[in-house]
Amino acid sequence: MGQLQDTVQALLAENKGLLAADESSKSAQKRFDALGIPCTDETRRQYRQMLMTAPGIEEYLSGVIFYDETIRQATDDGTPFPQYLQSKGIVPGIKVDKGLVDLDNFTGETITEGLDGLAERLREYYELGARFAKWRAAFSISDATPTQGSMHANLHTMARYATLCQSAGIVPIVEPEVLYDGPQDLSKAHEATESILKLLVQMLKAYRVDLSGCIVKTSMVLAGKQSGATSSPDEVAEHTLVVLNEAIPATMGGVVFLSGGQTPEQARDNLQAIGSRGKQPWPITFSFSRAVQDPAMKAWAGKSENVANAQKIYFELTKACAEARQGKFKANESGSTDNFVSASQDS
Numbered sequence: 001m002g003q004l005q006d007t008v009q010a011l012l013a014e015n016k017g018l019l020a021a022d023e024s025s026k027s028a029q030k031r032f033d034a035l036g037i038p039c040t041d042e043t044r045r046q047y048r049q050m051l052m053t054a055p056g057i058e059e060y061l062s063g064v065i066f067y068d069e070t071i072r073q074a075t076d077d078g079t080p081f082p083q084y085l086q087s088k089g090i091v092p093g094i095k096v097d098k099g100l101v102d103l104d105n106f107t108g109e110t111i112t113e114g115l116d117g118l119a120e121r122l123r124e125y126y127e128l129g130a131r132f133a134k135w136r137a138a139f140s141i142s143d144a145t146p147t148q149g150s151m152h153a154n155l156h157t158m159a160r161y162a163t164l165c166q167s168a169g170i171v172p173i174v175e176p177e178v179l180y181d182g183p184q185d186l187s188k189a190h191e192a193t194e195s196i197l198k199l200l201v202q203m204l205k206a207y208r209v210d211l212s213g214c215i216v217k218t219s220m221v222l223a224g225k226q227s228g229a230t231s232s233p234d235e236v237a238e239h240t241l242v243v244l245n246e247a248i249p250a251t252m253g254g255v256v257f258l259s260g261g262q263t264p265e266q267a268r269d270n271l272q273a274i275g276s277r278g279k280q281p282w283p284i285t286f287s288f289s290r291a292v293q294d295p296a297m298k299a300w301a302g303k304s305e306n307v308a309n310a311q312k313i314y315f316e317l318t319k320a321c322a323e324a325r326q327g328k329f330k331a332n333e334s335g336s337t338d339n340f341v342s343a344s345q346d347s
């Protein structure tokens, strides 16, 4: 096995998942503002440190995706974050896209920027310790979207990003997110996710990406929030696994899910339903941000005296997801996260 495959194997290790801690400073600002937490480079550092240093988290955490600011930060004792993670056997990663801008001529659709100078940036990130990267494109679903234009523009770009990563010894995570925040029903979500993933794979092959050294990060397939419908975990598992099996070749290194604004319980229960369906052609795990962070961020509230409690909440949420990916999560055991989640949401 080569270096890329070793990294894939470490990230997809059976009882673990990834933390997406790569919110841009602008996104972090929105989330901190909503909770009245001052947002500075120092409070963002303290927050990310709180997550990464949660006692025992290495048992369930395989990798952490950083933002450019965060990969350069250090723990209180001066240990750079990437080195801290490596010392715990957790793989450091980096979000390298530069975010979304409007796609001209395609109202309501976006294109992800960040290819210019990327080879050089990847070399620096590798030096800093990153062994995998993430690039996200976002697709909103409506009667008129996603268009072929936005799919082609975004997925060509994503495939090019993947080649640059692999040349730099870095595993690319390719993330074409289908936004959950839309009016789509379950069958429309199914159809859109399948078309996007199929075109993504076609582009990756066209650009000669080594699929075994690549990870797909996808939305679960579920009815959009504005549709008014709620998809049951069984429906989510059924549709998600049909789409993945249709679109993703068995040679792909792995599949990870984003949570996309689902509640922590919803994301966990859907993951559990997916995990319960047994072995798939590729290992599957989670790479959540909001579904493991929101209750912990609320409990932390920017105060050092809350760190231990917030870490406990984050630990339990991550542990639950690590069990769920194997179909092994059991509610109401010691460590049932629902108590933590509702306690923290009420506070």
Ligand code: 13P
Pocket (backbone or CB within 6 Å): 020, 136, 175, 258, 259, 260, 261, 287, 288, 289, 290, 291
């Ligand atoms: P969410 O789990 O909050 O969707 O974030 C995951 C992610 O990395 C989005 O790019």
